[in-house]
Amino acid sequence: MGRVRRNKSYKLTNIYDRRSREAPFNAELAEVVVDNPLALDPGEKIVAVRSVRGDPLGRLHAHHQIDEAQYRGGRAFQNDWERAERGPQAVDTTREYVDGTGTREPVTESQRQAVLRLNRIERELGTDGSALVYDVLVLGLTMDQIGERRAARTQRWNDYFARRFRECLDRLALIYGFATETGTRRANQRG
Incomplete structure (x- = not known):
């Protein structure tokens, strides 16, 4: 049996491409340059995509x-x-219940x-x-x-x-x- 030939060449540079290929229907996206969180050298940058819709x-x-x-x-x-x-804050269930009135936390x-x-x-x-x-x-x-x-x-x-x-x-x-x-x-x- 012969070898199956692959039409696609695999390059090591594409392994680390983590960009999404599909965007939501009503997305408004913009590319931004940020620090690479996985970089070995400090100051290394990568291109990321962020949503600017809202x-x-x-x-x-x-x-x-x-x-x-x-x-x-x-x-x-x-x-x-x-x-x-x-503003309004969630009820903290870990605090002791006294009479239902929430005390204000200090500034x-x-x-x-x-x-x-x-x-x-x-x-x-x-x-x-x-x-x-x-x-x-x-x-x-x-x-x-x-x-x-x-x-x-x-x-x-x-x-x-x-x-x-x-x-x-x-x-x-x-x-x-x-x-x-x-x-x-x-x-x-x-x-």
Whole structure:
């Protein structure tokens, strides 16, 4: 009996290709370069795919509409907001049941620092800028949805909201230390 010939050549480079071949029906994906978690040498990078469907900040960064400093400033704001938020919490079944009233847990130092940073951001961005940043980064609204909420549905208003949001992201990058004042001035003069 003869040998079966294979039409496909097997290369060792394809063994480590862990990318998904199929995407969900309504997926919005973007490629991003990240540190290789399996690397033997520090600093080695790989290309990964992330979902930007419910992430307006990630979508803007993936389409190169905002730079790295603006992206990191927005993520830092989201992190502070999540840390400072004290919303509804699940019932802790390991705690002793007394009378059904939950006692409030004390405010941690990281929560206090996050609230102080958010207060400073609100002072620096103003009421309108703070509301715009909240709508996009916390609620995940698009510029069209923000225009509908504010009864300003024209393209000109959408462009204004987008430009104002980028200005707020510049300010967030300065506050969190991801950019310097001279770097943002140069970028604003170019744009």
